[in-house]
Amino acid sequence: MTRDHGSAAHGLTSALNIEHVRDDFPILNQQIYGKPLAYLDNAATTQKPCHVIDAIKYYYEHDNANVHRGVHQLSERATRAYEGAREKVRKFINAGSTREIVFVRGATEAINLVAGSYGQLTVCAGDRIVVSEMEHHSNIVPWQLLCERTGATLSVIPMNDKGELILDGLNEIIDDRTRLVAVGHVSNSLGTVNPVNRIIETAHAKGVPVLLDGAQATAHISVDVQALDVDFYVFSAHKMYGPTGIGALYAREKLLRDMPPYQGGGDMISMVTFDKTLYNELPFKFEAGTPNIAGAIGLGAAIDYLTSIGLNRIARHEHELLQYATEKALTIPDLRIVGTAQHKVSILSFLLEGIHPHDIGTILDHQGIAIRTGHHCAMPVMTHFGVAATARASFAIYNTYQEIDRLFDALNEVRKVFR
Amino acid sequence: MLDLQDLYQEVIVDHNKHPRNFHRMEDANRTAEGFNPLCGDRLNVYMKVVDGVIQDVSFEASGCAISVASASMMTQQVKGKTEQEADTLFRSFQDMVTADADTPVDAGQVGKLAALAGVRRFPMRIKCATLCWHTLKAAQAQKPQAATTE
Numbered sequence: 153m154t155r156d157h158g159s160a161a162h163g164l165t166s167a168l169n170i171e172h173v174r175d176d177f178p179i180l181n182q183q184i185y186g187k188p189l190a191y192l193d194n195a196a197t198t199q200k201p202c203h204v205i206d207a208i209k210y211y212y213e214h215d216n217a218n219v220h221r222g223v224h225q226l227s228e229r230a231t232r233a234y235e236g237a238r239e240k241v242r243k244f245i246n247a248g249s250t251r252e253i254v255f256v257r258g259a260t261e262a263i264n265l266v267a268g269s270y271g272q273l274t275v276c277a278g279d280r281i282v283v284s285e286m287e288h289h290s291n292i293v294p295w296q297l298l299c300e301r302t303g304a305t306l307s308v309i310p311m312n313d314k315g316e317l318i319l320d321g322l323n324e325i326i327d328d329r330t331r332l333v334a335v336g337h338v339s340n341s342l343g344t345v346n347p348v349n350r351i352i353e354t355a356h357a358k359g360v361p362v363l364l365d366g367a368q369a370t371a372h373i374s375v376d377v378q379a380l381d382v383d384f385y386v387f388s389a390h391k392m393y394g395p396t397g398i399g400a401l402y403a404r405e406k407l408l409r410d411m412p413p414y415q416g417g418g419d420m421i422s423m424v425t426f427d428k429t430l431y432n433e434l435p436f437k438f439e440a441g442t443p444n445i446a447g448a449i450g451l452g453a454a455i456d457y458l459t460s461i462g463l464n465r466i467a468r469h470e471h472e473l474l475q476y477a478t479e480k481a482l483t484i485p486d487l488r489i490v491g492t493a494q495h496k497v498s499i500l501s502f503l504l505e506g507i508h509p510h511d512i513g514t515i516l517d518h519q520g521i522a523i524r525t526g527h528h529c530a531m532p533v534m535t536h537f538g539v540a541a542t543a544r545a546s547f548a549i550y551n552t553y554q555e556i557d558r559l560f561d562a563l564n565e566v567r568k569v570f571r
Numbered sequence: 572m573l574d575l576q577d578l579y580q581e582v583i584v585d586h587n588k589h590p591r592n593f594h595r596m597e598d599a600n601r602t603a604e605g606f607n608p609l610c611g612d613r614l615n616v617y618m619k620v621v622d623g624v625i626q627d628v629s630f631e632a633s634g635c636a637i638s639v640a641s642a643s644m645m646t647q648q649v650k651g652k653t654e655q656e657a658d659t660l661f662r663s664f665q666d667m668v669t670a671d672a673d674t675p676v677d678a679g680q681v682g683k684l685a686a687l688a689g690v691r692r693f694p695m696r697i698k699c700a701t702l703c704w705h706t707l708k709a710a711q712a713q714k715p716q717a718a719t720t721e
């Protein structure tokens with residue numbers, strides 16, 4: 153059904169064969185304004201390998217049916233494929249059980265689910281939710297909504313000018329009214345990999361559960377929710393070579409059991425009368441309505457793809473790209489890197505003095521180079537650095553040194569336009 | 572690259588570097604704040620309107636070259652005009668930047684603002700060029716809230 157690009161094609165120990173990898177991504181083979189596309193906006197969303205595209209196509213061509221509700225062949229196949237994807241997710245983040253894996257639309261919905269359901273269960277007026285200064289808006293706004301509903305307040309873990317969290321005061325920030333700590337595993341605007349082990353330890357010492365926003369982590373770092381001892385972990389498939397519209401929430405089984413349903417509907421019940429409804433078992437209690445079946449299957453294929461290449465090798469390649477790009481950036485006198493943490497994934501946010509990031513983005517686009525410009529849904533981060541926006545290049549498995557050369561050549565063109 | 576040269580013409584780069592009428596106006600009788608949520612661009616427009624005539628207009632902004640240049644050129648163009656004339660100019664300007672790429676530009680309608688016609692080839696940037704005009708309109712109407720391009 154899909155082309156074999158398993159361990160044989162990529163070799164498990166050797167360096168990545170980038171040409172092979174690039175062949176897996178049909179979209180990369182195109183010209184933009186007559187120049188080969190250099191896609192450097194991977195933190196926004198990654199491109200999809202044919203393994204993922206083919207898996208979704210195969211599903212619709214052969215197995216499509218609704219899940220968990222038919223006795224016919226197709227429904228059985230669709231259910232098997234959908235639940236098979238759940239098992240792949242479980243294994244990918246090393247959860248103890250598939251009962252702890254809830255399919256959602258993405259990181260945003262997962263956080264809203266926890267804020268709605270867990271929040272309703274545990275948060276009262278005067279309580280606190282702890283987030284950090286570098287969160288994506290999707291890990292801020294759901295908590296603000298919860299605060300508005302309940303009268304709780306937000307506390308914020310600050311960061312330094314390198315874009316690293318300052319944990320000195322963490323013991324005070326997490327106090328006896330704190331009901332949850334929700335922080336990013338990796339920052340999308342700065343690339344910082346946060347010291348989540350220490351945050352989790354500190355929170356747990358006070359009996360406070362922790363949610364990690366793994367949206368920017370899972371394509372770069374191998375995640376083990378049991379080793380992390382984390383309570384909630386959320387991520388989106390589209391940032392790790394999977395389709396849009398699907399993601400997962402991991403939550404400890406004992407938390408999920410106590411949490412009220414997030415939405416009502418079909419699939420999440422075991423019995424309905426007008427007097428009373430019995431909820432379905434985990435994780436289905438949290439999956440009301442027909443789910444994104446093809447999306448889940450696509451996510452499963454993305455996980456297969458990532459693991460066939462190996463996250464370690466991916467991380468090594470991306471780290472080399474980041475290093476190369478950072479060294480080049482440091483040679484440009486009027487370029488300022490925003491986010492210089494010691495531990496980073498392959499995200500390079502930067503400013504060119506006197507030139508607005510949007511102008512950079514438009515000029516680069518004309519060279520076929522796609523980067524992101526703006527506030528990256530992290531306006532508090534922009535406020536910290538006293539800017540309205542940055543330009544951000546983010547590298548993935550299929551990016552090359554030549555593309556980085558082109559990026560910096562193009563940045564010199566930008567400087568010429570505004571000289 | 573031709574499109575790009577069209578967009579970042581010298582006159583636009585110059586207005587960005589040296590924006591005209593770029594200051595706060597203490598005795599303004601109409602002001603509004605504009606905000607482009609997509610890029611975080613912010614813009615304040617100040618006006619002194621007497622008997623329907625825009626006697627003075629200025630702005631402050633943090634934004635991209637297109638939005639700053641557009642605002643700078645706008646202030647030059649509307650100063651001394653009646654509010655109605657400014658309205659007409661806004662409409663012509665909006666028509667120009669949203670027109671198909673090969674529609675000829677009617678310089679008789681938009682004057683020096685014709686320099687911004689290149690924006691039409693960059694759909695993502697049209698809002699950058701029109702933010703100042705939306706803000707001007709909000710100031711005219713004295714809308715209390717921030718104007719947006721949405």
Ligand SMILES: Cc1ncc(COP(=O)(O)O)c(C=O)c1O
Nearest residue numbers: 258259260288290340367368388
């Ligand atoms: C750190 C972080 N958290 C959350 C999200 C939200 O992800 P999604 O839009 O897929 O729900 C993103 C995506 O931009 C992100 O980068």
